[in-house]
Amino acid sequence: MLRKAWKFLRSDKAILVWASLVGVLAGLVAVLLKNGVSMIRSGIFSAQAFTNFKPLIGLGPIIGLLLTAWFVKKVLGGDHPGGGIPATLHALSTRRGALKRTWLFAPVVTSILSVGFGGSGGLEAPAVQAGATIGSEIASRTKRSFRRRRLLIACAATASLAAMFKAPIAALIFAIEVIMIDLTAASLVPLIFASLASLLTAYFLIEGEDILAVTELAPFAVKRLPFYITLGLIAGLGSVIFTRFYLVSSRAVSRFKNPLTRIITAGLILGCSVASFPSLYGEGYEVVNSMFMGSSNVISGELIPFNNSEGLVIIAALLFAWALKPILTGLTVGAGGVAGVFAPSLFCGALLGYTFALSVNMVFGPDTIPVGNAVLAGLGGMMAGVLHAPLTAIFLASEISGGYELFVPLMLSSALSYSLSRYLVKNSIYTRELAERGELLTHDKDKSVLTLMSLSDEIETDFLQVRPDYTLGTLVRVVAKSKRNLHPVVDEDGILIGLLDLQDIRQIMFDRDKYETTTVNDLLVIPDNLINSDEKMESVMLKFEVSGAWNLPVVDSKGKYLGFVSNSRLFGAYRKWLKETSGD
Numbered sequence: 001m002l003r004k005a006w007k008f009l010r011s012d013k014a015i016l017v018w019a020s021l022v023g024v025l026a027g028l029v030a031v032l033l034k035n036g037v038s039m040i041r042s043g044i045f046s047a048q049a050f051t052n053f054k055p056l057i058g059l060g061p062i063i064g065l066l067l068t069a070w071f072v073k074k075v076l077g078g079d080h081p082g083g084g085i086p087a088t089l090h091a092l093s094t095r096r097g098a099l100k101r102t103w104l105f106a107p108v109v110t111s112i113l114s115v116g117f118g119g120s121g122g123l124e125a126p127a128v129q130a131g132a133t134i135g136s137e138i139a140s141r142t143k144r145s146f147r148r149r150r151l152l153i154a155c156a157a158t159a160s161l162a163a164m165f166k167a168p169i170a171a172l173i174f175a176i177e178v179i180m181i182d183l184t185a186a187s188l189v190p191l192i193f194a195s196l197a198s199l200l201t202a203y204f205l206i207e208g209e210d211i212l213a214v215t216e217l218a219p220f221a222v223k224r225l226p227f228y229i230t231l232g233l234i235a236g237l238g239s240v241i242f243t244r245f246y247l248v249s250s251r252a253v254s255r256f257k258n259p260l261t262r263i264i265t266a267g268l269i270l271g272c273s274v275a276s277f278p279s280l281y282g283e284g285y286e287v288v289n290s291m292f293m294g295s296s297n298v299i300s301g302e303l304i305p306f307n308n309s310e311g312l313v314i315i316a317a318l319l320f321a322w323a324l325k326p327i328l329t330g331l332t333v334g335a336g337g338v339a340g341v342f343a344p345s346l347f348c349g350a351l352l353g354y355t356f357a358l359s360v361n362m363v364f365g366p367d368t369i370p371v372g373n374a375v376l377a378g379l380g381g382m383m384a385g386v387l388h389a390p391l392t393a394i395f396l397a398s399e400i401s402g403g404y405e406l407f408v409p410l411m412l413s414s415a416l417s418y419s420l421s422r423y424l425v426k427n428s429i430y431t432r433e434l435a436e437r438g439e440l441l442t443h444d445k446d447k448s449v450l451t452l453m454s455l456s457d458e459i460e461t462d463f464l465q466v467r468p469d470y471t472l473g474t475l476v477r478v479v480a481k482s483k484r485n486l487h488p489v490v491d492e493d494g495i496l497i498g499l500l501d502l503q504d505i506r507q508i509m510f511d512r513d514k515y516e517t518t519t520v521n522d523l524l525v526i527p528d529n530l531i532n533s534d535e536k537m538e539s540v541m542l543k544f545e546v547s548g549a550w551n552l553p554v555v556d557s558k559g560k561y562l563g564f565v566s567n568s569r570l571f572g573a574y575r576k577w578l579k580e581t582s583g584d
Contacts, residue, residue, distance in 0.1 A: 010142050018138055018148075019155045019190035023197030026131030026159035030198070031205045033108060033123045034164070040116030041282055057118060058275030062267025064117025065335050068110045069259060072336065081106040083333070084125025084340045085178065085430050088132045088153065092179075093451050097149030098140065103133040107338055114337035118274050118281045120328035121339020122346075124164055131156030146452070146580050151187055154179045158191050159198030165211055166202060168195040170396035177389040178430060211285045212346075214292050214401040218370035220408055227369045231356050232381050232413035236420030238352050239345075239385025242326045243421075243429055246341060249330030259336060266335035270328055277321050280328060284347040291354040291375045315362075318355045322348055341429050345386040346379050353378020373409065376401055381413035385421035388428035390414045449577045450537040458573055459554050459563040465490050466520050468497055472508065473515030475500070475523075486551055488561045489524045496553055496561040498524030530555055533562055541570065 048056040072080050081087065081103055091099045107126035115121055135152030142148070154175040161171035172191050176182075256262045274280050279287040329344045357374035361367065376397050384393035393414045398404050425432075464482045466475060468489055478487070485502040505523050508514055529547045531540055531554045543552060544567050554562045 019194040020197040023159040023194035027163040027198035027201030030163035036112035037116040058271035060118035061270035065263045067113045084129045099133040099136040110338035119332040122343025124342035125340025127160040131160045155194035159194045162195040163198040163202040167399035174392045212400040228409040232416030235381030235417035239421040245326040246330040249327040250334035253334035262335045266331040283343040288350040349379040349382025377413040381417035384414035385417040390418040453537045461563040468521040470520040472518040494560045
């Protein structure tokens with residue numbers, strides 16, 4: 001009975017069982033993250049209220065970064081969990097979905113410490129990373145195939161966002177746009193099961209308001225379309241600025257070689273910022289919710305209704321806070337903290353929409369554009385531009401607002417922002433480094449297959465080597481033992497000098513008069529094309545196509561011979577991976 005049950009669980013028929021389990025476990029991870037951060041945040045602010053010492057929260061970020069560094073060094077042995085979603089995407093493309101087991105808990109603990117104590121960033125990326133590791137482990141223990149790993153990792157990503165925002169459709173689309181899962185019948189149903197399982201887990205275990213609580217919004221009016229179009233374009237530019245600020249600040253603080261120097265530098269800047277602008281503490285969803293109600297607690301920590309007499313001062317302060325958020329997020333990550341850009345992009349989008357509405361209403365009169373509507377459109381636009389995920393942005397904004405009445409302005413702002421951002425910055429924060437290294441899986445099936453293929457797996461080493469000083473007689477004895485027509489010519493250090501093709505020397509092989517007077521050096525041919533061991537498969541395939549060769553030699557960075565790759569073997573591997581990735 002147990003054997004039959006285990007056989008069933010290993011089969012593809014059990015995928016819905018595993019998808020549901022991943023959904024429940026990823027939901028629990030999301031609940032743990034939210035409750036852990038909430039507990040620490042409440043403790044910090046309660047201590048501040050009790051002592052009546054307002055700068056107290058400024059100490060939080062440096063404490064959080066120090067605790068994170070201690071945990072990474074002492075518990076994880078220096079193995080930092082990395083950047084959440086980028087780390088997950090990297091594992092998919094280079095490790096074939098096999099994630100590190102320490103990621104089951106490392107992103108959870110480190111992000112709770114980093115964000116809970118006031119570091120700027122979101123919990124969505126760590127939740128996805130930890131959930132994806134659960135999916136990877138289940139796939140490894142039930143059926144060691146890339147197809148199952150990829151699908152369960154996508155289920156984990158879907159479940160994590162569904163639990164966080166209680167937005168199952170947006171979460172499902174996120175897996176398609178960011179994790180790059182193919183939308184087929186074989187993948188859609190497991191994603192739905194994972195999303196629902198996680199959503200129900202969140203409903204049972206998370207009490208109180210949702211992360212984003214949108215109040216009643218004004219209905220859509222065609223006359224406001226020009227303002228939504230303008231906001232979409234501004235959000236697109238804002239997305240590019242957000243990305244630049246994040247990357248520059250992250251790289252700037254990471255240049256300090258001493259980890260303690262990085263932590264102190266970033267911690268002091270973060271501390272001063274959150275002490276001056278308490279709303280920049282952590283994720284900032286409370287501020288976003290206040291904006292939907294037409295007020296903002298960005299400036300002083302108290303709700304400030306908009307007043308025309310103070311309009312310019314308030315707008316300047318809001319824009320300053322908007323610019324600070326990506327900088328602080330970059331500092332948090334660059335100093336060794338663990339946090340994502342999902343929440344900061346939503347925060348900045350909402351703040352941009354809020355500031356835009358205040359500016360428009362100050363110029364054209366009150367109620368020209370409802371503040372809550374602009375906040376929602378700005379939130380969707382910025383998210384679409386920063387993450388390069390327009391459909392996720394549209395459906396997330398629609399689901400958190402409780403309907404699709406503002407679907408048209410959301411589509412406009414998200415599509416325009418994404419288009420402009422993509423035009424100016426080709427890849428998102430998640431995918432930039434992977435794309436530059438040629439390690440990014442996309443919906444382009446051909447490129448994805450080539451990314452998954454590993455050159456080291458296809459190298460053949462059963463070619464007998466010869467030295468350039470070998471005589472023809474010695475060469476003939478080597479050829480007699482060989483099963484190959486090709487022979488690499490290498491020096492005493494193993495450096496490839498040339499090639500010998502049996503077809504080229506067949507005519508003189510039986511001329512015994514030349515056995516002692518002719519050497520391999522007289523017969524070798526310098527290869528027109530070499531393959532470097534670290535070369536990407538797309539480049540390797542191009543060399544075969546251009547040269548028309550059947551076999552090409554592989555060398556390392558110093559020119560040392562490693563083996564050959566053949567056209568037929570690469571084609572077989574390509575077909576295998578194509579089949580493996582086409583059944584999702």
